[in-house]
Amino acid sequence: MEPVLSVSEITSGYGASPIVKGVSIAAKAASTVVIVGPNGAGKSTLLKAIFGLLAIFSGKVYLKGEDVTGMPPERLVARGMGYVPQNRNVFPSLSVRENLEIGAYQTPKHTSERMERVYLMFPDLKKAMTRPAGTLSGGQRNMLAMGRALMSDPDVLLLDEPTAGLSPAYTKVVWEHIVRIAEIGKSVIVVEQNTTTALTSSEWGYVLVAGENRDQGPGPELLARPDIGKMFLGR
Numbered sequence: 674m675e676p677v678l679s680v681s682e683i684t685s686g687y688g689a690s691p692i693v694k695g696v697s698i699a700a701k702a703a704s705t706v707v708i709v710g711p712n713g714a715g716k717s718t719l720l721k722a723i724f725g726l727l728a729i730f731s732g733k734v735y736l737k738g739e740d741v742t743g744m745p746p747e748r749l750v751a752r753g754m755g756y757v758p759q760n761r762n763v764f765p766s767l768s769v770r771e772n773l774e775i776g777a778y779q780t781p782k783h784t785s786e787r788m789e790r791v792y793l794m795f796p797d798l799k800k801a802m803t804r805p806a807g808t809l810s811g812g813q814r815n816m817l818a819m820g821r822a823l824m825s826d827p828d829v830l831l832l833d834e835p836t837a838g839l840s841p842a843y844t845k846v847v848w849e850h851i852v853r854i855a856e857i858g859k860s861v862i863v864v865e866q867n868t869t870t871a872l873t874s875s876e877w878g879y880v881l882v883a884g885e886n887r888d889q890g891p892g893p894e895l896l897a898r899p900d901i902g903k904m905f906l907g908r
């Protein structure tokens with residue numbers, strides 16, 4: 674099956690200095706891909722480059738077989754890409770529902786139906802729909818940020834550390850949601866610090882070190898490898 678997202682040897686960074694160097698990744702429909710790597714490895718930079726927030730110095734990004742290299746974020750959203758940044762800033766004074774509506778502003782036709790689907794997936798958000806987002810817990814805010822990205826019904830969802838700052842219990846809940854998002858057909862690409870949970874739950878993993886692809890393989894297989902364990906888990 675052709676990948677929904679295919680990133681081919683991209684080099685990108687801030688200003689003129691490359692941070693991500695010749696990185697390739699591929700992601701299929703209905704599956705989860707995780708990107709792990711030490712702090713500062715360039716994981717967030719990679720997602721920003723894919724989502725058109727940074728210039729791509731060389732290499733290509735293909736979305737559903739089409740070359741979308743260098744396209745700005747709003748056009749990528751219209752074509753089926755969604756992105757939740759590392760500091761998923763929800764609008765604290767707006768209600769949960771209003772935050773979700775913002776996620777649909779480019780694709781307003783199906784707003785109510787998509788909102789129902791988001792509420793089905795995240796019952797916490799349904800219960801809180803009229804509350805200001807600023808009153809949600811950290812975990813609920815993460816879910817709102819994911820829900821908002823789902824409002825455009827993306828084929829590919831990029832998530833940057835969706836469990837940062839969450840308790841182990843909430844981390845597990847968020848990963849259950851990620852797995853379900855993949856099960857409904859989406860291609861989910863997740864940058865994660867919680868390496869064990871992420872690799873256990875993902876079909877494929879990439880290890881990014883110093884801006885380069887160091888390794889890749891089935892998530893659980895990577896996790897079991899002594900060198901990967903040493904790098905991330907102190908084994």
Ligand SMILES: Nc1ncnc2c1ncn2[C@@H]1O[C@H](COP(=O)(O)OP(=O)(O)O)[C@@H](O)[C@H]1O
Binds near residue numbers: 692713714716717718
């Ligand atoms: N806005 C920025 N401007 C310049 N350099 C940045 C910026 N953000 C990150 N960097 C640098 O890019 C490198 C990779 O950062 P990042 O992609 O955030 O790593 P990771 O997400 O893997 O922890 C780091 O050396 C960092 O200092």
Ligand SMILES: [Mg+2]
Binds near residue numbers: 716759
């Ligand atoms: Mg990061």
